[in-house]
Every structure is written in structure tokens, then in C-alpha cells.
Amino acid sequence: VKIVANQYELNRKKLSDMENELNKLHSRSKIVSEEIDDIKKLQDQLRHHERLYHIINNELTTQRNSLRGLKGVLNKIEKRKEEIKENSKLFDEKLSSLNQLNKSYSE
Secondary structure (H helix, E strand, C coil): CCCHHHHHHHHHHHHHHHHHHHHHHHHHHHHHHHHHHHHHHHHHHHHHHHHHHHHHHHHHHHHHHHHHHHHHHHHHHHHHHHHHHHHHHHHHHHHHHHHHHHHHCCC
């Protein structure tokens, strides 16, 4: 009877130890599960930020292309302005010479 009682106590202690170990594992499992959830949330945030990055990057590319186009237009305007200045000078010179001719014919 004493041997059986000792065996019973040993088995009860082993069972208690196993239950404690199971509780520890269960706690760790909860922690790991929470960490996995946190990682999933971070992955979702990362995907959202990547989408925003692509949207912003595309918009910046569009703006850069627009600026290049505007620079081209501005350069054409500047060239045309110079041409108009040159033509204006030539016109003034020709008008002046015509006025001189007109004066000389009038005299």
C-alpha cells in the first residue's frame, strides 16, 4: 500500500508539473499569437505605405514631366521673344531709312 501511495504521489506531482508546463506553453502560445497579429498589422501598414509611395512617386513623375514640358514652352517663348526683338530692330531700321528717303524726296 505504501508503494502504491508513493507511486500515486509521484504520478500526481508529475501531472502537476505537466499541467504547469502546459500552462506555460499556453501562455507562450498566446504571446506568439499576439506577436503574429502585430506582425500582420505591420505588414498591412507597410503595404499601405508602399501604395502611398507609388501614388506619390507617380504624381512626382507626372509633375516632373509637366515641368519639362513647361520648360520647353518657356524656351520657345524666349526664342520667339528674341526673334521679335531682332525683327523689331530691323523694322525700326527700315522705317528710319524709309523716313530718310521720304525726307530726301520731299526736299
